[in-house]
Amino acid sequence: MRLSVIGCGYLGAVHAAAMASIGHDVVGIDVDTRKIESLSKGEAPFFEPGLQEILAAGIESGRLRFTTEMAAAKDASVHFIGVGTPQQAGGYAADMTYVNAAVDGLLPYLDDGDIVAGKSTVPVGTAAGLAPRVEATGATLVWNPEFLREGWAVQDTVDPDRLVAGVPSGTAGERAADILREVYHPAVGKGTPFIVTDLATAELVKVAANAFLATKISFINAMAEIAEVTGADVTQLAEAIGHDARIGRRFLGAGIGFGGGCLPKDIRAFSARAEELGRGESVAFLREIDAINLRRRDRAVELVVEALAGTVFKKNITVLGAAFKPHSDDIRDSPALDVAVKLHGLGAHVAVTDPEAIANAQRVHPQLTYVEDRDEALRAADAIIVVTEWDEYRRELSPEHAATLTAGRIVVDGRNCLDAAAWRAAGWTYYGMGRP
Known part of the structure; x- marks a missing residue:
């Protein structure tokens, strides 16, 4: 099939390359000239495992191309909207500027029978507002939310755990669902659940899933706060309650x-x-989920200060990690960088290292010192703090080796990913999150 993907950021670039990898002819469209130039050369503009390979293969095969011209969408019959919906400046609501601009720009190039599939995460009710404009061209608007995990995005696109298609009622919706089944033919063919809903439900699926995951993470972090004042160990707590099939162990990492x-x-x-919508009370708990999440960053900083006898002023602190999670160079709202910046603000000499995210971090926080080599970053540190659980830190860095490099023997495990007993046995003072 001939597909267009409007928006070639993280979501759009991965989707375009993944669709080409399963045999479709795909054109990616974005207003960012530099991004399009990079993608057109088969060069991924951000780090995502597996993306570089399928991107280069798609360009070489001729099934994948990128352009800044919206008119290139004219040849496609299915158009995916994958632009960003950032938080509004000065508020909590999503900024819909890019979604509206993408739809407005696409409208002149739609033909009767085309499918416009929204993938961006949008407020519920967005599709209902956009549908009349799309339907006036003879095309059909559907909502097909993404469920990508950074670090596994290629796999999650090609081999998802479920597919959701929000479609209008009647024959137009039935036809649109059938076309999406054809788009995702490898996954559908192997039995991946294909869930057809109305438009509003499809919009809610994504935000509800994210809200649930955030709730689970903040719940165990709330338990960590209790553990810290009672002497309990939140890692043992998570293990015990995680055996309950109704709860599960995943996302219970404090x-x-x-x-x-x-x-x-x-x-x-x-x-x-x-x-x-007049139902703020229904999700009022999400404000506390957000607050708990932000408090844990402050707690990590407090642990470093406590470990260094009440002050980090002019102390050498190595921050292991800059990306918000491993297998990514994404620093957006990164807890790791937040911790690094707070320590710097308290007068510490902060050295930040990360396998992939240093360039991005430098652009946003040039006041910090960045060291590419992990061992060099550790040299002469009075304390180290693990804030992104890369294998380079949690598995490949032995406490004995680290001790040959640092000045102090203090480690703060911001991800509870280290073997506490092994580090203590090697002479380190170990601090975990919610651990005695």
Whole structure:
């Protein structure tokens, strides 16, 4: 099939390359000239495992191309909207500028029978507002939310755990659902659940999923706060309650909390939309979820200060990690960088290292010192703090080796990802999040 993907940021670039990899002819469209030039050369503009390979293969095969010209969408019959919906400046609501601009720009190039599939995370009710403009061209608007995990985005696109299609009622919706089944033919063919809903439900699926995950993470971090004043161990607590099949162990890892370009802004936008609908009380708990998440960053800083006898002024502190999660170079709302900046603000000499995110971090926080080599970053540190659980830190860095590099023997485990017993046995003073 011939597809267009409007918006070639994280979501759009991955989607375009993944669709080409399963055999479709795809054109990616974006207003960012530099981004399009990079993609057109088969060069991924951000780090995502597996993307570089399928991107280069798609360009070489001729099935994938990128342009800044919206007119290139004319040849496609299915058009995916994958632009960003950032948090509004000075508020919690989602900024719909890019979604509206993408639809307005696409309208002149739609033909009768075309499908416009929204993938962006939007406030519920957005599709109902856009549908009449799309339907006036003879095309059909559907909503097909994405459920990508950064670090596994290629896999999640090609082999998702479920597919959701929000469609209008009647024959137009039935036809649109059938076309989406054809778009995702490999996944549908292997039995991946294909869930057909109305437009509003499809919009809610994504924000509800993110709200639930954020709630689970902040719940265990709230338990960590209780553990810290009672002497309990939150990691043992999580293990015990995680054996309950109704709860499960995943996303019960206490630490400095979640970040990135999705969870924080999506739960805030969900709260704002609920207020607009007159149902703010229904998701009022999300405000506390957000607050708990932000408090854990402050707690990590407090642990470093406590470990260094009450002050970090002129102390050398190595921050292991800058990306908001491993297998990514994304620093949007990164807890790791937030911790680094707070320590710097307290007068510490902060050295930040990360396998992939240093360039992005430098652009946003040039006041910090960045060191590419992990061991060099550790040299002469009075304390180290793990804030992104890369394998380079949690598995490949032994406490014995680290001790040959640092000046102090203090480690703060902001992700509870280290073997506490091993580090203590090697002579380190170990501090975990919610651990005695």
